[in-house]
Amino acid sequence: MRKLLLFALVVFVGITFIVRLYYLQVYDSKNYDPLEDTAVRKVFTYPKRGYVYDRNGELLVANQPSYDVMVIPKEVEPLDTLEFCSLLKITKENFIKTFNKARNYSPRLPYVFLSNLAKDDYAVLQEKMRKYDGFYIQKRSIRTYRKTIGANVLGDIGEVNQVIINKDDYYNKGDLIGKQGVEKTYEKTLRGFKGTKFIQKDRFNRDIGAFEDGSNDATAQPGKNITITIDSKLQEYGELLMTNKRGGIVAIEPNSGEILAMISGPTYNPNLLVGRNRSKNFTKLYNDSLAQPLFDRGLQAMYPPGSPFKAINALIALQEGVVTPDDKFRCNLGFKYGNRRMGCHLHRSPANMNLGIYESCNAYFGNVYLKIMDKYDSRVDAMNNWSKHVKSFGLGNYLNNDLSVGQPGKIPNSSTYDRAYGKGKWYPTFSISNAIGQGEVLATPIQLANIAAAIGNRGYYYTPHIIKNIESDTIPSKFTKPKYTTIDKKHFEPVIHGMFDVYNKGTAKMLQVKGIEICGKTGTAENFAIIDGTKTQLTDHSIFVAFAPKDNPKIAIAVFIENGYFGSRFAGKMASLMIEKYLKDEISRTDLENFVLYHTLEHEYKKPYSGEPFKINRETTLETIPVEEYEALKYLKAKIDSK
Structure with missing residues (x-):
């Protein structure tokens, strides 16, 4: 009787495991979210923002590369804080404050720890990022304005706030959005759509390649170029x-x-x-x-x-x-x-x-x-x-x-x-x-x-x-x-x-x-x-x-x-x-x-x-022109000198 009971128990446990595994692999996998998997890291790839041209085809707004230091708080291991702060050129107090913000936002999601690294700083930091688990560098583009005119027309882009994030699930903390002018009005046209990459990690938290051969990845779609009516x-x-x-x-x-x-x-x-x-x-x-x-x-x-x-x-x-x-x-x-x-x-x-x-x-x-x-x-x-x-x-x-x-x-x-x-x-x-x-x-x-x-x-x-x-x-x-x-x-x-x-x-x-x-x-x-x-x-x-x-x-x-x-x-x-x-x-x-x-x-x-009025002549130098009148009088000075 005992042997029969033991045999039945073994069979029952085996069947239970088989059913559970079948359920997880066949049914529950449909609801699988890679973000919930601690062995998978999600990285956004940001699209090229659309260019802005004037009515005659002159380029007014383009893009330039920018580098952000990202952090996933849950993956951060003990580190030499002073050395890291020295590399980023920030204070320890700033490090602690930003890290706490990131952890409060989400322990598992990426957070912009430091935005817009200079190219020289990026080159130095890239070589040493492997020492700092939970931190990585993300590349994206920011705006560059080809002329010094039209600030009120063109507007600018800046980081989204929590109100925007709550209203539109496209945006995450640290994303950029049009704040004023054309950048704001035509935000959805110019921004394009972000791409996503899921990266598999091993038990030592090292990246080992694309998760599921990239089947869950999405390619970024660049924003559309626009021509505005301004001359x-x-x-x-x-x-x-x-x-x-x-x-x-x-x-x-x-x-x-x-x-x-x-x-x-x-x-x-x-x-x-x-x-x-x-x-x-x-x-x-x-x-x-x-x-x-x-x-x-x-x-x-x-x-x-x-x-x-x-x-x-x-x-x-x-x-x-x-x-x-x-x-x-x-x-x-x-x-x-x-x-x-x-x-x-x-x-x-x-x-x-x-x-x-x-x-x-x-x-x-x-x-x-x-x-x-x-x-x-x-x-x-x-x-x-x-x-x-x-x-x-x-x-x-x-x-x-x-x-x-x-x-x-x-x-x-x-x-x-x-x-x-x-x-x-x-x-x-x-x-x-x-x-x-x-x-x-x-x-x-x-x-x-x-x-x-x-x-x-x-x-x-x-x-x-x-x-x-x-x-x-x-x-x-x-x-x-x-x-x-x-x-x-x-x-x-x-x-x-x-x-x-x-x-x-x-x-x-x-x-x-x-x-x-x-x-x-x-x-x-x-x-x-x-x-x-x-x-x-x-x-x-x-x-x-x-x-x-x-x-x-x-x-x-x-x-x-x-x-x-x-x-x-x-x-x-x-x-x-x-x-x-x-x-x-x-x-x-x-x-x-x-x-x-x-x-x-x-x-x-x-x-x-x-x-x-400030009088100018051929003897006037640009250094002597009053600062509040510089642009206008510089223009007149050039006209005088050309005659």
Whole structure:
């Protein structure tokens, strides 16, 4: 009986083992995860990130090799910490802090212990890595920016944070992702897809080859190259003109909506946010609360649009049939309403639409605005109808573009004034400042450029966008479909003629460029700030919008210069120069160029500066040029030396 029991026990145990082995090999192997196997190490192979080219095929953003020291905490054996720290050029405290972070993240998963090793450090360290179990070097690429321009356009890449990791399981700790600009908007296009390699280890924790002959490995897929709409020459020139000034310039191709230039001043070299110094440099830029170089003024700064907004009010008045181009209104150095007055400068009176535009008559547009409001019996209907027309030009919304940041601006409606004064307790004169682009109206430079494009196109525009071409792909169809304003095409010619006369005999007559028919509108926006609890008026902003040529325009532009005095002083000159640079690829108005480059506005931004231009000649050396004016004056110095 005992023998039988023993035999049965042996048979039962044997069958149990056979069944268990069969289950593990046939059924449970389907759920096998190599990551759970301590004898297997997973290594990511990072793809080549896609290149970025400008509209003319010039390479703007490429890649350069980078080396990261990785750690798998569970595999780390006792080591000479001081020697290891010396090799990595870090302190022991930093070693302990980073290792604890890695262990808290996961004992079994790879963690970036030290990123962006220099090539020389990599060469030294590679020879000695075998001594440090659990550590290995991973190769990947980081960005290199071929020019020092377009930081706000191109953006940068940086390490993902935990929020991103939780949202998207593609990313792991230490991975890089687009943080701003094109790098952020087209992250999934540029990044490609990571590859994976599983490496078998022996009982001594040494790599012995590919796990299961590489059957679980995946090959990295490189990112796609993209071409953006920016003209790098125009972008570079615009950034030069913006030296020592703050503001935004946006230029658009009207017949496509492609953004030709997008300047924000002040700016910075995009290569500052590459490599091991990225964090330090980013912190420095971020903490610069005065200049705010990370703030894209072309897309995010909301300003009063000033007199360029008068063109929209003229178009609305024509569409609503409340005025004709020949109707005239008197101007006695301003527009009087109640016991208040909206001032105006000296010009002929009475003014019709043409003179009202090219001489920028506040009295004319004050009367036009009230005509628009008085058409309807209900002031609510009048205000909402006016607001609808204005918004059809792309104001008051984000434009649905492909840019990484932006602001909607502000276009008021009846609810705006109900909240401010009480329901129904307001009148058209309460909002009269809207007539001249002040009051409750706010717009960004890209919206102002879009207005110029819509007027130049006689009533339609394409959504402004930065993408021109994606390798083996197409751009979104929303960028190729026109959007129409609420203004009929026939009403645009009188307004365009007025903008053309701004250059011929109006506020920009001194800014003409020979051989180019430019239509423009100057603007001067009042500038207030709360200082020590008191509303204080500061130096006015300088504004200019334009398109050229007059018929079939190739470029529409908006220039906004903070504290830049009146419209033609800085913004108008810069707009004329940008237009000539793009259409002719040369500058004939060197007098305008010299004025813009010689003059700074740093004294307006509360920084120590004498306010006097720095004079240069053939005897000037680059070492003597003030650092705050270096780029602009270096350019002038080269021109002088070449003659």
